[in-house]
Amino acid sequence: MTEQFSRAYWEQRLAGLSLARGHFIDGKVEPARSGRTFTRTRPMDGKPGAVLAQGDVQDVDLAVASARKAFASGVWRGREPLEKKKVMLRWAELIRAHGEELALLETLDVGKPVQASLGVDVRLCADGIQYYGEMIDKMYDEIAPTGPKARALVRKVPLGVIAAITPWNYPMIIDAWKLGPAIAAGNSVVLKPAEQSSLSALKLAELAVEAGLPVGVFNVVTGFGEEVGKPLALHQDVDMVAFTGSTEVGKLVMGYAAQSNLKRVALELGGKSPLVVFEDADLDAAASAAAWGCFYNSGETCHAATRLVVQRSVQDELIGKIEAVVKREIALAHPFEPSAQIGALIEAEHMEKVLGLIATGEKDGGRRAFGAERVLSETGGYYVSPGVITDVTNDMRIARQEIFGPVLAAIAFDTEEEALAIANDTIYGLAGAVFTRDMDRAHRFSESIHAGTVWINTYDMSNFATPFGGFKQSGFGRDRSVHAIDKYCDYKTIWQQFN
Ligand code: NAP
Numbered sequence: 001m002t003e004q005f006s007r008a009y010w011e012q013r014l015a016g017l018s019l020a021r022g023h024f025i026d027g028k029v030e031p032a033r034s035g036r037t038f039t040r041t042r043p044m045d046g047k048p049g050a051v052l053a054q055g056d057v058q059d060v061d062l063a064v065a066s067a068r069k070a071f072a073s074g075v076w077r078g079r080e081p082l083e084k085k086k087v088m089l090r091w092a093e094l095i096r097a098h099g100e101e102l103a104l105l106e107t108l109d110v111g112k113p114v115q116a117s118l119g120v121d122v123r124l125c126a127d128g129i130q131y132y133g134e135m136i137d138k139m140y141d142e143i144a145p146t147g148p149k150a151r152a153l154v155r156k157v158p159l160g161v162i163a164a165i166t167p168w169n170y171p172m173i174i175d176a177w178k179l180g181p182a183i184a185a186g187n188s189v190v191l192k193p194a195e196q197s198s199l200s201a202l203k204l205a206e207l208a209v210e211a212g213l214p215v216g217v218f219n220v221v222t223g224f225g226e227e228v229g230k231p232l233a234l235h236q237d238v239d240m241v242a243f244t245g246s247t248e249v250g251k252l253v254m255g256y257a258a259q260s261n262l263k264r265v266a267l268e269l270g271g272k273s274p275l276v277v278f279e280d281a282d283l284d285a286a287a288s289a290a291a292w293g294c295f296y297n298s299g300e301t302c303h304a305a306t307r308l309v310v311q312r313s314v315q316d317e318l319i320g321k322i323e324a325v326v327k328r329e330i331a332l333a334h335p336f337e338p339s340a341q342i343g344a345l346i347e348a349e350h351m352e353k354v355l356g357l358i359a360t361g362e363k364d365g366g367r368r369a370f371g372a373e374r375v376l377s378e379t380g381g382y383y384v385s386p387g388v389i390t391d392v393t394n395d396m397r398i399a400r401q402e403i404f405g406p407v408l409a410a411i412a413f414d415t416e417e418e419a420l421a422i423a424n425d426t427i428y429g430l431a432g433a434v435f436t437r438d439m440d441r442a443h444r445f446s447e448s449i450h451a452g453t454v455w456i457n458t459y460d461m462s463n464f465a466t467p468f469g470g471f472k473q474s475g476f477g478r479d480r481s482v483h484a485i486d487k488y489c490d491y492k493t494i495w496q497q498f499n
Contacts, residue, residue: 006338017104021202023059030062053221055192060228066219067189076213082136084184100118102204106172107336110197111382112298114335124173126176151498156490164178164182168193172204176204192223205220240266244268268469271474275305275308278436286435289305289435292460295326298406305459311414322408344382354407355374360397365393368387369388370387371388372385388408389408392410423449430451432449432454467484
């Protein structure tokens with residue numbers, strides 16, 4: 001570890017930061033029209049953090065008008081593809097160049113280790129913008145088969161104004177998953193970050209303009225879901241809402257679209273993903289995947305493997321190995337500590353929810369094998385240690401409800417048929433995994449788990465080339481990959497008849 005990344009280094013950088021922020025509308029920092037602000041509480045120590053503009057419908061109207069003006073003028077969508085590509089690549093480079101500041105802002109807001117913010121979140125955010133920037137001058141339209149008397153062009157055209165509503169768990173990465181394809185396709189965007197995690201979004205907008213993105217193409221309105229997200233999703237001049245968040249709010253967003261102008265909706269929602277381990281599996285590999293797959297980011301991951309579905313004969317051995325992985329590799333500490341692999345939960349209320357669900361799991365008959373309790377309370381921050389609850393059955397609340405904390409519910413099975421039934425017995429369908437040395441079974445099983453991504457003998461491996469999203473109540477529409485562009489466009493036919 002270099003001296004540069006010591007705890008003192010980050011403390012010093014933080015001391016030099018001013019943390020009052022406005023919206024970013026039409027290329028400018030703007031206070032809320034109402035003059036209202038709200039103060040974020042830092043998850044790492046419970047102290048006051050950023051002071052942000054508390055937006056409402058007036059700010060939403062201004063941001064949407066700016067986005068519409070930019071779209072209608074063609075200032076971005078009408079530009080040469082090569083030029084647009086250069087702007088997005090410059091933007092990606094600026095994100096990398098400001099990586100330390102972005103990492104610090106993200107960690108202040110969400111409490112994850114700053115090394116993870118820098119090494120994972122900033123990196124994947126920049127990579128995402130670059131990936132879609134590189135696509136811009138490689139997309140072709142089509143000519144449909146007609147007779148010689150006609151020519152039909154099938155053009156893929158941008159939709160217009162996109163509302164992006166995002167959550168707090170991986171703010172920068174998820175923002176890039178939406179901004180990259182939406183802007184590469186030629187749309188304008190109004191982004192509403194979660195109230196807990198606005199700082200990185202505001203910085204991304206500032207860097208976009210510095211990179212040459214025309215004003216109005218990317219606006220950010222900060223504030224609360226009811227006051228900013230709802231009017232955005234209800235707005236008559238928004239063409240699509242791309243939402244990532246809970247299934248509960250996703251349902252509301254779909255309703256707002258239906259009540260207003262039938263804007264398109266894409267929903268990336270919650271999960272309760274199963275990691276299935278058969279007795280013939282490499283148990284060390286399975287333990288490592290189960291521990292990191294559930295506890296990374298303090299379990300605040302939509303596709304966290306929160307249900308360990310394990311063959312009864314190897315259950316105790318596997319849980320012992322998971323505990324060893326936690327002790328050896330997954331240090332929980334203040335997010336500025338170089339040793340920290342996981343940090344704080346997002347806020348006090350959420351921590352209480354996680355602790356409440358653990359208590360319910362125990363009351364329902366689950367047994368705490370290790371961890372899963374509040375720690376470091378003397379810091380004033382919101383820390384829960386990684387832990388496993390065993391003796392869980394799939395009908396218990398701890399097996400059904402998304403926990404969004406570092407807690408694994410272990411459910412034992414005896415037969416393959418039973419394992420598959422448990423894996424699929426959930427309202428969600430975001431991800432899953434199977435661990436076995438029997439490759440026939442691995443493929444049979446992975447085809448049968450009804451989820452957007454299924455891993456074989458690993459967990460959470462991916463890259464930008466692979467689509468990400470869910471089935472069932474985990475939503476619809478896919479982020480990442482070349483296919484993500486499709487949801488921000490639609491086909492337009494231009495038919496020319498020759499005489
Ligand atoms: P959330 O409570 O659903 O909030 C998501 C966003 O929606 C926030 O910006 C929130 O604003 C806003 N919102 C809240 N109420 C709204 C309303 N009535 N109308 C419009 N917008 C509204 O989710 P979260 O707690 O931030 O994030 C955790 C959830 O996200 C988990 O369920 C997780 O599984 C899911 N997630 C899914 C994926 C995926 O790719 N499938 C990825 C990451 C997270 P405020 O917070 O400001 O109120």
